Amino acid sequence: MSESTHGSSPDHYNVLGLNKHVAVTPQQLKSAYHKALLRHHPDKAPRRDSTLPQGKQVAGPDTVSIDRLSLAYQVLSDPKLKEEYDRLLATTNFAERSTLLGKAHHAGVETVDLEDMDYDDDQQFWRRQCRCGDERAYEVTETELEGEQSHGEIYVGCKGCSLFIKVVFEAVEEEIKGPDSG
Structure with missing residues (x-):
């Protein structure tokens, strides 16, 4: 997964593996969303835990919920929501942003x-x-x-x-x- 915000919940850009400072086309955004879905899907990118019986899969610490990925895509693909979100990232202090991003991780x-x-x-x-x-x-x-x-x-x-x-x-x-x- 890309960098996160100093150990807090990663923002929507990081969740999708995007650089927030680089403009992306709708197709690039969709592609990043699909890659993130595959990267975090428990059946597509399983992690093995050696303490469990062979074949049992567990989610790794980097796993992001499908709801979180969907919300990130929903926000970044809607111009109004993206503008509001970008303003939130630019204007709130680190503690407020961490709290809000943590709350926003479910659709x-x-x-x-x-x-x-x-x-x-x-x-x-x-x-x-x-x-x-x-x-x-x-x-x-x-x-x-x-x-x-x-x-x-x-x-x-x-x-x-x-x-x-x-x-x-x-x-x-x-x-x-x-x-x-x-």
């Missing part, structure tokens, strides 16, 4: 309208429960929305599991404020 991006989220007047943020059971799993603030006005969407990671949601919103002043603000 599961659901699209949610901001109006369908609950607004907390006291804390002044929108929130949504996750299927993992965490009631305040997804939280987004007005400041975060203002930072993404030009895109009309923001990706939010669950605080309790590895899922992400894409929150879509219209960049209209009334919708950026809480529902009861007037």
Whole structure:
């Protein structure tokens, strides 16, 4: 596998064996994805453990989940998602990036309208429960929305599991404020 980020979860580029500083064509991206699938598939690239009976295969320490590979391909093949992801890599500090990349390693991006989220007047943020059971799993603030006005969407990671949601919103002043603000 390519270099990882100082021992933290490797980013989507590293997972697919790509250099994040070199532009790739959609065909090159697809080819890298297929090679990574073969490289990490337990039946295609098995590792032998001498302590197990002969013929028993185990995943090696370099094995990346198929979900992680699929998510990397999904993000890097979608121009909007890739732009958001590249911005995340460029603007977050190392600790934040490690946490976010670690959470993002499983597929599961659901699209949610901001109006369908609950607004907390006291804390002044929108929130949504996750299927993992965490009631305040997804939280987004007005400041975060203002930072993404030009895109009309923001990706939010669950605080309790590895899922992400894409929150879509219209960049209209009334919708950026809480529902009861007037």
